[in-house]
Amino acid sequence: MKKNILITGGAGFIGSHLVQRLLEEGERVIILDNFHTGTKDNLLSFVHSDDLEVIRHDVTEPFRIEADQIYNLACPASPIHYQRSPIRTVETCVLGPINCLALARDIHARVLQASTSEVYGNPDVHPQPESYWGNVNPIGPRSCYDEGKRVAETLFFDFYRETGTEIRVARIFNTYGPRMSHGDGRVISNFILQALRNEPITIYGEGSQTRSFCYVIDLVDGLIRLMNQEEVIGPINLGCPDERTILELAQLIIELSGSQSTLEFKSLPADDPVRRKPDISLAQKTLQWTPTISLEEGLEKTIAYFRPIAHKYPPPEKIPK
Ligand code: NAD
Ligand code: UDP
Numbered sequence: 063m064k065k066n067i068l069i070t071g072g073a074g075f076i077g078s079h080l081v082q083r084l085l086e087e088g089e090r091v092i093i094l095d096n097f098h099t100g101t102k103d104n105l106l107s108f109v110h111s112d113d114l115e116v117i118r119h120d121v122t123e124p125f126r127i128e129a130d131q132i133y134n135l136a137c138p139a140s141p142i143h144y145q146r147s148p149i150r151t152v153e154t155c156v157l158g159p160i161n162c163l164a165l166a167r168d169i170h171a172r173v174l175q176a177s178t179s180e181v182y183g184n185p186d187v188h189p190q191p192e193s194y195w196g197n198v199n200p201i202g203p204r205s206c207y208d209e210g211k212r213v214a215e216t217l218f219f220d221f222y223r224e225t226g227t228e229i230r231v232a233r234i235f236n237t238y239g240p241r242m243s244h245g246d247g248r249v250i251s252n253f254i255l256q257a258l259r260n261e262p263i264t265i266y267g268e269g270s271q272t273r274s275f276c277y278v279i280d281l282v283d284g285l286i287r288l289m290n291q292e293e294v295i296g297p298i299n300l301g302c303p304d305e306r307t308i309l310e311l312a313q314l315i316i317e318l319s320g321s322q323s324t325l326e327f328k329s330l331p332a333d334d335p336v337r338r339k340p341d342i343s344l345a346q347k348t349l350q351w352t353p354t355i356s357l358e359e360g361l362e363k364t365i366a367y368f369r370p371i372a373h374k375y376p377p378p379e380k381i382p383k
Pocket of ligand 1: 070071072073074075076077094095096097098099100101119120121122134135136137138139140154176177178179233234235236237238243
């Protein structure tokens with residue numbers, strides 16, 4: 063029988079891929095989104111499905127929707143977006159989970175939270191296992207998101223302990239792929255757009271900081287596996303352990319896109335994590351999940367997505383200091 067699945071933030075980058083996959087699997091999907099950073103364009107290839115409903119609503123306001131499962135993805139995810147209105151970001155991080163959890167408790171649905179590797183802050187344990195409690199600045203420019211997401215995890219576990227609500231918590235590491243927003247300043251969309259326009263590639267700092275990038279199709283598979291198994295509730299890391307420096311990433315994108323771009327070094331934003339790489343042994347063991355798409359293959363697909371639209375948009379904004 064078809065399940066009814068509510069996805070908050072379903073019009074965003076990751077959300078739209080999750081919606082698409084669930085529709086392909088024959089489920090009924092309801093998107094709840096306020097279109098703050100998501101777009102209708104992200105939904106174009108499946109918007110006419112009879113199994114899809116789209117509701118414009120803010121997750122910080124209570125809602126009542128019948129569903130068997132809820133994925134809570136609603137939240138701006140890129141530093142530019144979440145730092146533009148930090149108070150609003152904290153509200154979304156905290157009130158969104160409260161509303162999703164209260165609904166899940168009342169209708170006996172299972173609810174999954176899209177948490178983040180940012181809960182580890184600037185980690186002094188490497189790679190990061192779920193047992194690591196993190197190193198987060200509580201008052202810096204990234205704190206609205208990092209601490210907001212940490213409180214969200216707290217709320218998930220308090221609802222679980224106090225009310226028996228069925229929860230799942232995924233800690234998502236840097237994810238990329240088609241439908242990343244062209245203007246949100248994230249490193250992969252920035253570098254690909256700059257490369258395709260033969261503009262200088264903006265490296266913040268010396269480019270020696272590392273990230274580990276997961277292709278969105280792999281990530282979505284991990285989220286669905288986590289939702290549909292009984293062994294673990296989380297938190298569980300979902301990401302690709304292939305760690306690269308930002309400089310290596312820039313050179314790879316220049317090569318794969320056949321670009322003439324040069325490198326331009328800029329100052330490093332405050333509290334920018336120095337190293338990040340997930341320990342995914344828990345996901346491998348309990349979800350039998352491991353990313354399958356290499357960075358080179360994923361970048362080629364992402365470059366192919368951006369190539370026809372690269373000249374359509376103005377250069378992305380700078381991250382606020
Ligand atoms: P995104 O900005 O593309 O998508 C977020 C979606 O949430 C958008 O459609 C936006 O309109 C919607 N939204 C934002 N605030 C809302 C509100 N108050 N009410 C209703 N809808 C709202 O971001 P994404 O990259 O798709 O990220 C999705 C989720 O995954 C986020 O919760 C993010 O924190 C988490 N995450 C993403 C990454 C990543 O690398 N992309 C990494 C870690 C965690
Ligand atoms: N970055 C960069 N140039 C850019 C955009 C980002 O060098 O044009 C760096 C940024 O400082 C960070 C890394 O790339 O060290 C990843 O940035 P992103 O915003 O994509 O993700 P996050 O910092 O949230 O992991």
